[in-house]
Amino acid sequence: MSCQERQRIPSVDLCQPLKVYLRVRPFSKAELENNEKxxxxxxxxxxxxxxxxxxxxxxxxxxxxxxxxxVHQFTFTQVFGPDTTQSEFFDGxxxxxxxxxxxxxxxLVFTYGVTNAGKSFTVQGCPKDGGILPRSLDMIxxxxxxxxxxxxxxxxCFGKLTKKLxxxxxxxxxxxxxxxxxxxxxxxxxxxxVSDTTSSSCPLQHPALDLLDQKYELLDSEVSSNNQRTLSxxxxxxFEIYNEYIYDLLDLLPxxxxxxxxxxxxxxxxxxxxxxxxxxxxxxKTTDEACKILKIGxxxxxxxxxxxxxxxxxxxxxxxxxxxxxxxEPVPRILGVSELSLxxxxxxxxxxxxxxxxxxxxxxxxxxxSLLILGKCIAALKQNQNPKLRPxxxxxxxxxxxxxxxxxxxxxxxxxxxxxxxxxxSTYDETLHVMxxxxxxxxxxxxxxxxxxxxxxxxxxxxxxxxxxxxxATEKLAEDPDISSEEEEIDITILNHEDLLKxxxxxxxQLVAERxxxxxxxxxxxxxxxxxxxxxxxxxxxxWSKRLEDMKESYEDKVESKFxxxxxxxxxxxxxxxxxxxxxxxxxxxxxxxxxxxxxxREMEILQLKQQLGEQNALxxxxxxxxxxEGEINPDVKDKVVRRASDPLQRQCEEKDELxxxxxxxxxxxxxxxxxxxxxxxxxxxxxxxxxxMVKLKEQEVEGLQNWAGRVHELEATVSLLQQELNDSKxxxxxxxxxxxxxxxxxxxxxxxxxxxxxxxPRGEDPEKAESPTASQKLTSGPCKVKRGRPF
Numbered sequence: 033m034s035c036q037e038r039q040r041i042p043s044v045d046l047c048q049p050l051k052v053y054l055r056v057r058p059f060s061k062a063e064l065e066n067n068e069k070x071x072x073x074x075x076x077x078x079x080x081x082x083x084x085x086x087x088x089x090x091x092x093x094x095x096x097x098x099x100x101x102x103v104h105q106f107t108f109t110q111v112f113g114p115d116t117t118q119s120e121f122f123d124g125x126x127x128x129x130x131x132x133x134x135x136x137x138x139x140l141v142f143t144y145g146v147t148n149a150g151k152s153f154t155v156q157g158c159p160k161d162g163g164i165l166p167r168s169l170d171m172i173x174x175x176x177x178x179x180x181x182x183x184x185x186x187x188x189c190f191g192k193l194t195k196k197l198x199x200x201x202x203x204x205x206x207x208x209x210x211x212x213x214x215x216x217x218x219x220x221x222x223x224x225x226v227s228d229t230t231s232s233s234c235p236l237q238h239p240a241l242d243l244l245d246q247k248y249e250l251l252d253s254e255v256s257s258n259n260q261r262t263l264s265x266x267x268x269x270x271f272e273i274y275n276e277y278i279y280d281l282l283d284l285l286p287x288x289x290x291x292x293x294x295x296x297x298x299x300x301x302x303x304x305x306x307x308x309x310x311x312x313x314x315x316x317k318t319t320d321e322a323c324k325i326l327k328i329g330x331x332x333x334x335x336x337x338x339x340x341x342x343x344x345x346x347x348x349x350x351x352x353x354x355x356x357x358x359x360x361e362p363v364p365r366i367l368g369v370s371e372l373s374l375x376x377x378x379x380x381x382x383x384x385x386x387x388x389x390x391x392x393x394x395x396x397x398x399x400x401x402s403l404l405i406l407g408k409c410i411a412a413l414k415q416n417q418n419p420k421l422r423p424x425x426x427x428x429x430x431x432x433x434x435x436x437x438x439x440x441x442x443x444x445x446x447x448x449x450x451x452x453x454x455x456x457x458s459t460y461d462e463t464l465h466v467m468x469x470x471x472x473x474x475x476x477x478x479x480x481x482x483x484x485x486x487x488x489x490x491x492x493x494x495x496x497x498x499x500x501x502x503x504x505a506t507e508k509l510a511e512d513p514d515i516s517s518e519e520e521e522i523d524i525t526i527l528n529h530e531d532l533l534k535x536x537x538x539x540x541x542q543l544v545a546e547r548x549x550x551x552x553x554x555x556x557x558x559x560x561x562x563x564x565x566x567x568x569x570x571x572x573x574x575x576w577s578k579r580l581e582d583m584k585e586s587y588e589d590k591v592e593s594k595f596x597x598x599x600x601x602x603x604x605x606x607x608x609x610x611x612x613x614x615x616x617x618x619x620x621x622x623x624x625x626x627x628x629x630x631x632x633x634r635e636m637e638i639l640q641l642k643q644q645l646g647e648q649n650a651l652x653x654x655x656x657x658x659x660x661x662e663g664e665i666n667p668d669v670k671d672k673v674v675r676r677a678s679d680p681l682q683r684q685c686e687e688k689d690e691l692x693x694x695x696x697x698x699x700x701x702x703x704x705x706x707x708x709x710x711x712x713x714x715x716x717x718x719x720x721x722x723x724x725x726m727v728k729l730k731e732q733e734v735e736g737l738q739n740w741a742g743r744v745h746e747l748e749a750t751v752s753l754l755q756q757e758l759n760d761s762k763x764x765x766x767x768x769x770x771x772x773x774x775x776x777x778x779x780x781x782x783x784x785x786x787x788x789x790x791x792x793x794p795r796g797e798d799p800e801k802a803e804s805p806t807a808s809q810k811l812t813s814g815p816c817k818v819k820r821g822r823p824f
Contacts, residue, residue, distance in 0.1 A: 047479050050473055051448050053109055053125050054106075055121060055452050056455060057452060057454045059454075059455060073463075075113055086457040089460040109474070118161050121164070122163075129448055130168050130172065133370045134370070136368040138370055139372045140448065142376075142437070143375070143452055145377075150452045150454070155376045156376075162323075166319065172353065172355065176266070176355075179261065180265065181264060188354045190305065264358070266356075267314065268322055268325060268353050274346065274347035276432060282312045282328065282329055296310055298435055306438065313354070346378060347378055349376045350373055350436070351374045353372045355369070355372075402434075406437070407472075408427055410476060411472055443479050446478070451470045603719075628695075631692060637684075641678070645678065
């Protein structure tokens, strides 16, 4: 990259806050007549505004109750009052971000505000005075004037990629563009011109752009001197998000009563960049063509009439401009791709003020939901900037709008927010909410690294149907030829008969090959899945069987422990009950002995009294009659005396009998309780004896097992010794066999020599002595004896 190209790259800080601009809409005649001007908004300076709540607003009522405040002050990057022109607003907001886009930095500009706040006017403007969108197009085309790439064979695709088109695809692109421009049947004077100049390529001119063009022409002259002048190609797209569905606004609708629009989906490429599949990208050469395409898309936008706005946008519309930088070579190389997206958000609203119902109510709900998720994302981004707070989840994927905005908030481009408000007192509460949202957004710090031209990898694929990409250092080249066929669908209605036949044959062959490959792949996948599932089932079965065994053992242990615990508890309970009964009917021995002595004394007294009574009854009658006759003893008196003497004795006897009965009953109860307790003790002793026997048996089993283990160890030691002896004998045998093989001849020679040297025994000697072997014979026969006598 040359020094001149490096000088053209803007100096962007790695960390800078999100730029938030405020634009105040002037009052309309109807609003002035309705007394909407109540000085609710005061512009303090170029960066600060103050909001004062009117009397009938909810904020004022809450402040009177002690909830909240009635005066709020907000700070913005720059404040533009009601008298600001479109040109001044563009110079103060868009020039920097458009310049960055020209130099290879992605950019996003989105407007936010309530319904009827002037968002669409800020973005698109009017036929006589264009907004930031046509002025941005004009600035881009003024920059690339004289350096446009004339062909249409390199087209953007996916998130940040490009692909090379063949001749048929280039022809198709030209037909699509021609059909799109032909659908606009309006007079030339009604086209969206932004200036009165005669040049169709630059309908808008002002001093700032002239100075910028002079600067770029100066740089281009320096670059052309080194033969390194670059070419540029501009592609645009226009789509909307309506009820959380994405529709291509450049898609020509069929001429039917109820045409159905094609719903597009958000995909991701290999680099993780989000893009909209099947979205049309149109190559434009002039600002006039781009403005015509913008007008065509506006005709397809979802608009509706509400109480607050006659033409209220019911969807979020996004107009994207992709600028391709190419090398000036016979076969151009991709030097860079930058994208500038301008989003006109639908206005937030309250259904009770707009009187929405039916479809309008559903649209308002989806609009408010997407804006609510956008607010959550911005609040989470702000929270994550504070290291003291816990990181929050950023719900980018909960809405299609925030999913498309995600790269710009994550450091892959510059973002800019334009807040549009009106000064009406009736919408003060909604305006206050918008201002609070903007205050949070302004605190977001953007962290990114601006790309340079040599930042993109300079790759070129010679084949026509493959993709050529420029990407970051972390991204990879998409070299699969099937991607191009899936990404780009050819409209066969524009082809002739021969081309249709060729295309049909090619598609049939591709279909058969694809089916075969898919079938083989499916068979292989099914086989692998079956094997994997079988293996997994076997492992699962083993795991569950082991787990069941473990659970069975654990449950058995638990049951045994619980049984023992219940057994001990029952014994303890029976013992405690017996002790309680004994304590209730317990009588000490001293008391029992004292009562028994008293009882014996009373029995003695009773016997004595009975004896006395018997003696009195046994007196002679003569003596008694004589006494009666004599008048000494009266019988009535005698009876009274006897009764008086016998009655207390009888009562004492009865009392003693009752006492004896109660004592006998207590003694009987005590005997029964003693018997029960003795029975419980006997059972406890039996259980203890049985447990001792079981413990003894277990100890005997353990001793037996230990004895068996000792015997096993002894046997193993014996086996190891025998094995070692066997190995030693084998080694010795092998060495002796080797010696015998080597000394075979010498052995027989020695044997012959030995036999020849044996002296003959005389006839008279003992034959046993003659037959005894000599020492040499013993030596020679030794190895053989060892060999025959060695055990194997």
